[in-house]
Amino acid sequence: MRAVDLSLRLLQALDAVAAEGSMTRAARTLNLTQQAVSGQIRQLERVVGAPLLERRPTGIELTAAGQVVLKQGAALLSSARTMVAEARLAATGRPDPLRIAFKAQSTAHFMPAVEAALRERAPDLELRPISSHTLPDEIDALISGRADAAFLWLPIGDDPRFTIHPLLPEDRWVALPPGHRLESRTSLSIADLADVPVVGPRDGMPPAVVDFWFIDPRPDGTRAHFGPQARTPEECLHLVAAGHGCWIAPASTVTYFAHPRLTWLPLVDAEPNVLALIWPKHTVHPMLPLLVEETRRTLTAV
Known part of the structure; x- marks a missing residue:
């Protein structure tokens, strides 16, 4: 041969x-x-x-x-x-640190329990969190090798470099400015937001990701009304509180970012957000299967 x-x-x-x-x-x-x-x-x-x-x-x-x-x-x-x-691992008896990129508002309700479970099952494993604010931040951490995996919201655009493991669907909610005409409602539909500007990040984001988060186009074919851009959740909340528009976010964001001036309402007819764990296809940390298993088990119990 x-x-x-x-x-x-x-x-x-x-x-x-x-x-x-x-x-x-x-x-x-x-x-x-x-x-x-x-x-x-x-x-x-x-x-x-x-x-x-x-x-x-x-x-x-x-x-x-x-x-x-x-x-x-x-x-x-x-x-x-x-x-x-x-x-x-065989030579040292200790695995390399498992570096996880994450957004705090997306994982605060389950990651402490996951880390506690991992400590019990793999006491020598160090879970090293890497905080980020945007999808490009997390993708860069994975591609540059600074992170082994990332918890992030789908979609991420057409990117074949990653293994994607969906974990958790969450309803979408809308943050409204103080005194807004819709704040007395108990819930909202997409049609209610027809003339309401939507704030959030757009520059550097794949078009499919922008379309999903801003719900553009709307189900009736009309275009979303884009408000000012904001890179971080804190910037989004500031813009909403200042009356520049609304912000559409996953339900976990509502409990993480309490704000004294804003009204949060569920968006009942929007496609849910899906939180996923993703990692580069050709860089698989040996402890990743354990992380997936414990995360799924924890989310089932939440």
Whole structure:
């Protein structure tokens, strides 16, 4: 049988190009030059003996052979990383810290119980929280390697780099400014917000994510009325309290961010938010399955 000289770096290059759709963006992700990434792809093509990529007006796409190498390469990369993690655990008797990106308002009602359960089952495991405010913050933490996994709200846009494990649906609520004409209601429908500006983050967010959070377009086909942008929950609350519009958020946000001047009302006909645990497909911390198990068990009991 012919020997195959295959470096994992070549598979990582193909994975990055496939995820980014661009040599330039893949190079940025890998902290390499574009020429280095192109060279690695050519080397991988020589190993395989077939073209793996083709350039089209919409960007770079995988050939049929490229799809095969990407799929099988993902398994090789995952196995390699798991091997290293388990070898370190075997050598030291202690797992690497499990670094979790999170938004406090999304996890405060269950994460302390999850961490307590993990301490009982894996006393040597250090759970290291990494606070963030926005979806781009969490995605960057995962891609840069600063976090092993992240609790975040779906959707995240069309991003094939991650394994997504949905955990918890939550109803959506609306924060209204003081004295608003709707504040005496007990609940709201999407139609009630037809002329109400919606505040929140938009710059740097995938279009599908903006559409979901702002409910744009509305069920009747009309467009949402966009209010001022805000990056953090605190900024959103400030804008609402100052009368600039409403803010649509998951139910857990209501209990976490009590505000003396605002009225929170349930949005009864909106698609719920779904909290998920996600992680890069090729970087699987050996303790992640335990985290998923304990999180699911805790949420069932909440």
